[in-house]
Amino acid sequence: MKPGHGEVLLAEGDPLMREDEERLVEEFRRQLDEGMWAAVPTTEPGSGRREAQMVKQYGEIPPGAERVIFFPRASGG
């Protein structure tokens, strides 16, 4: 999510492919270095409950996650 623009596709690829994964890791780190927060929307299998999971490292992304959403850090308004 980018202020003034909304949703912007940063990178996409198959994390099982080495080249793609390197690109995804690089973009992930770049976003976090810029101060963004990263979250993965999840659905609990049993209850269907929707929530987000904050991830601070690429390795924390749940397997099978379709997307990671980066958004600006919250601050007091």
Next chain:
Amino acid sequence: MILALLVLALVGLALAGPLLAPVISRKRAERAAKRGSGDLPELAFYDPGRERRAELRARELLRSCVNDEEWGMYRDLGFIRVAGRHARRDADRGQAAVYAYLVYPHKPIVAYLPGTGRLLSEYCVEFPDMSGATGSRLPASDDVLAKWMALTSDEDRVISRANMHLVGRQLDPARVRRDLWRLAEWERRRPRRGELSSGTQ
């Protein structure tokens, strides 16, 4: 004959446009550089549809992340309710949420007690442009989604970063109470799916 020549000239101009555009812009840049820094900067091209398109994309993104009830709530009422995660006692976990939040776009998050409707506090939080640019903000639905993601993933972190005030600093308490009444009416008209609980928000 004249008409044919005019058409030919127009076609020629249209074809030469892409070739001439870089030359013209380079000349303009050179002229601007010669004039020095005292000139006003060129105004960026304003696209009046950009914000609308951004909001439409943001709505779709929000819809794809939250559940049907939350999406319907936002679509119909303009805000989303998020259940608070903390319970008074461990034994209360999994029961109906003790408190909840109303998440408005570009307005403070309001904490309240679902049982009594009592308003607790408002949390002023924003998601500023990390590039340092001023004046731009997230589309309304992205702002709601950012708050939703922050609250459902790490409630304590976002609440600790927010500025807390009593309800009334930015939001009209009467309006919030009216929104709670609208929410209750909205839920009454919907097929009942169970109590608000931290597990089925």
